[in-house]
Amino acid sequence: MTAPPIVVDRPSARIVRIALNRPEKRNPLETDIREAVYAALGEALEDASVRAIILTGTGGTFCAGGDISAMGKSDERSGADRMARNHLLVRRLMRAEKPVVAAVEGYAFGAGAGLALLCDAIVAGEGASIGFSFFRMGLVPDYGIVHTLTQRIGFGRARLILLKASTLKAEAALGAGIFDSVVPDAEVQASALGLAEELAAQPANAVALTKRMLLAEPQGFDAALDLERTSQVMSFLTADHKEGVAAFREKRPPKFS
Secondary structure: OOOOOEEEEEEEOOEEEEEEOOHHHOOOEOHHHHHHHHHHHHHHHHOOOOOEEEEEEOOOOOEOOEOHHHOOOOOHHHHHHHHHHHHHHHHHHHOOOOOEEEEEOOEEEOHHHHHHHOOOEEEEEOOOEEEOOHHHHOOOOOOOHHHHHHHHHOHHHHHHHHHOOOEEEHHHHHHHOOOOEEEOHHHHHHHHHHHHHHHHOOOHHHHHHHHHHHHHOOOOHHHHHHHHHHHHHHHHOOHHHHHHHHHHHOOOOOOOO
């Protein structure tokens, strides 16, 4: 029996975990895996009981990159079609209005690095590494990496890492600001779940609006204030805002709905 391309579970009531599941090949982003991740993300984002998402891989590897078996066969039209399908997943992750945590074990190379960088936070194991080796295939970085890496670590650092086609081990990636935390390999999933639970406890409406505001950057100052005004007025009207005020007055932790 063929294993499913992804494994989806609920490690806790408010968290969905999506794991790429082709460990014998180090979880490449083959077409069926990409499409399954896209669909599972859509279901999790539509499910009101889900407050945060973990993206990871099985077998001790996050994602070793794109589907090499499909490379070298594209003409202009098929290449454009392939990138359009890739970008559906990229946009869904980037525009997700729920927190997404990457739990990175082993390799996050190429498109796998792109997947991790599209998440709101990256928790990595001590044995993890992240690689930007697109030049070895005569390709440019994809999966939004030029944008997301620059947003994370700044233009100068991102430029040098990409032009050197660098691979960074966990501590180096942490020092560069690519990884948010590095933990023992055996603790990656538990640490990612703990962070996801922390993010899930925040008011969902305010989280979604804040992510919209972050996605709109960089923009002019006046445009940023316009978006801030609209988002805050919407927040004023929510039950979560009323609960936050009540909890503050009653000197207790808020219980957001």
